[in-house]
Amino acid sequence: xxxxxxxxxxxxxxxxxxxxxxxxxxxxxxxxxxxxxxxxxxxxxxxxxxxxxxxxxxxxxxxxxxxxxxxxxxxxxxxxxxxxxxxxxxxxxxxxxxxxxxxxxxxxxxxxxxxxxxxxxxx
Amino acid sequence: xxxxxxxxxxxxxxxxxxxxxxxxxxxxxxxxxxxxxxxxxxxxxxxxxxxxxxxxxxxxxxxxxxxxxxxxxxxxxxxxxxxxxxxxxxxxxxxxxxxxxxxxxxxxxxxxxxxxxxxxxxx
Numbered sequence: 001x002x003x004x005x006x007x008x009x010x011x012x013x014x015x016x017x018x019x020x021x022x023x024x025x026x027x028x029x030x031x032x033x034x035x036x037x038x039x040x041x042x043x044x045x046x047x048x049x050x051x052x053x054x055x056x057x058x059x060x061x062x063x064x065x066x067x068x069x070x071x072x073x074x075x076x077x078x079x080x081x082x083x084x085x086x087x088x089x090x091x092x093x094x095x096x097x098x099x100x101x102x103x104x105x106x107x108x109x110x111x112x113x114x115x116x117x118x119x120x121x122x123x
Numbered sequence: 124x125x126x127x128x129x130x131x132x133x134x135x136x137x138x139x140x141x142x143x144x145x146x147x148x149x150x151x152x153x154x155x156x157x158x159x160x161x162x163x164x165x166x167x168x169x170x171x172x173x174x175x176x177x178x179x180x181x182x183x184x185x186x187x188x189x190x191x192x193x194x195x196x197x198x199x200x201x202x203x204x205x206x207x208x209x210x211x212x213x214x215x216x217x218x219x220x221x222x223x224x225x226x227x228x229x230x231x232x233x234x235x236x237x238x239x240x241x242x243x244x245x246x
Binding site for chain 1: 129130131132133141145147149156201205212223224229230232233234240242244
C-alpha cells in the first residue's frame with residue numbers, strides 16, 4: 001500500500017506550472033506571518049544547504065538571497081511542508097524588517113469593512 | 124503624483140496568470156499559519172460579503188466555502204493585503220481543525236536536517 005502524500009515522511013515538494021512553490025515566511029519569535037514569496041527548485045536547494053532563505057523573484061526572473069542588498073536576511077529555523085506538499089512554511093529568524101518597505105511584515109494593510117474598501121495601515 | 128502600490132490606500136488585488144491570488148490563513152487567537160490556498164475574484168468577493176472564507180479549489184476547479192462539508196469554517200477577523208497587493212493574509216477564527224487531515228494546521232511536517240530529508244511529524 002502506498003502512503004498518501006499527506007502521511008508520507010518523504011519530502012516530495014510539488015512545483016507548479018512555472019516551476020514555483022509558494023512560501024510563507026513566519027517569524028520564529030512571534031509566529032507572525034512576514035511575507036509570501038516563491039521558490040524554484042534551486043532556491044529551495046540553496047535554502048536547505050545554506051540555512052538562509054533564497055527565493056525566486058518573478059518580477060526580476062532571478063534567484064535572490066533574502067537580504068542580499070538590504071542585509072535583512074532570514075535564518076531558517078524550520079522548513080515545513082503542507083498536507084499536499086504544494087506550499088512551504090519557512091520559520092525564520094528575521095534580521096531587521098522583512099518587507100522591502102522597511103515594515104516588519106509585508107501585510108501591513110487591512111481592507112476596511114464597507115463599500116469603499118479602503119486600506120487601513122497598521123504597524 | 125501617483126501613489127505607489129505599496130503606499131496607496133486603494134485595494135487593488137492582483138490576480139495571477141490563472142486569475143488566482145494566494146491566501147495565507149492565520150489563526151486570530153495564536154497568530155499561527157493554518158493553511159495556504161487560492162482565491163479567484165469571485166471567492167474574494169464572497170469572502171468579503173459573507174465574512175467567511177471562500178477559496179478556489181485548483182484540483183476540483185470549483186469555488187468552495189471552507190467548512191462547507193466538514194463544518195470547519197473560518198470566520199474572517201481581518202483581511203490584509205501585502206506590499207505588492209499580490210498576496211492576502213486572512214486572519215480567521217477557525218472552527219475545528221483547518222486541515223482536511225484533521226490537524227490544526229496544514230503545516231504539520233518539518234523537513235529534517237541531513238541528507239535524507241525525511242519529514243518529521245509534529246503537533
